[in-house]
Amino acid sequence: MIRLIHFLLLFPVVALSPVCFGSESKVAESCSKGNTASIEIGSDTSIATIRGKAGIANLQQNRLEVVHDTVYLNGQSFGPLGKKCEVKFVVTKSSSTLFVDDELRVRPSLK
Numbered sequence: 001m002i003r004l005i006h007f008l009l010l011f012p013v014v015a016l017s018p019v020c021f022g023s024e025s026k027v028a029e030s031c032s033k034g035n036t037a038s039i040e041i042g043s044d045t046s047i048a049t050i051r052g053k054a055g056i057a058n059l060q061q062n063r064l065e066v067v068h069d070t071v072y073l074n075g076q077s078f079g080p081l082g083k084k085c086e087v088k089f090v091v092t093k094s095s096s097t098l099f100v101d102d103e104l105r106v107r108p109s110l111k
Helices: 002-015 025-032
Strands: 038-040 045-051 057-059 062-067 070-073 077-080 085-092 096-100
Touching: 002 070, 038 057, 045 057, 045 062, 062 085, 070 096, 077 096
Parallel strands: none
Antiparallel strands: 038 045, 045 085, 057 062, 062 070, 070 077, 085 096
8 A cells, every 4th residue: 555655646746747748858868868979071061069968079170078068169168058968060161160059159258
C-alpha cells in the first residue's frame, strides 16, 4: 500500500512536468547529447561548430571556446550560450561571423 501511495503522489508531478508536454524537451535534448566540436574546410568558407555546454575549436588562427555556459572567441567573451547549445564560427575570404543558436552574435559592449 505504501508503494502505491508513493507512486500516486509522484505521478502528478511527472505528468505535469514540461518535458511531458514537449515544451522543453528539444532544448534539454540538444544540450544533453554531450559535447562535440567539428571543423569544415571549404574552398571559400570554413566553419567551426561546437555543440554542447563545453568545447574548443581552432580555425584559421582563431580559438572558439564554450566554457561555463559562456562563448569566447580569441579570449573575448561573446555572452552566454544559447538554449540550443550550438555555436558556429564562419570564416570566409573577406569576413568572419559568429552565430549562437543560428543567431548572429556580436561582442557585448563594455560598460
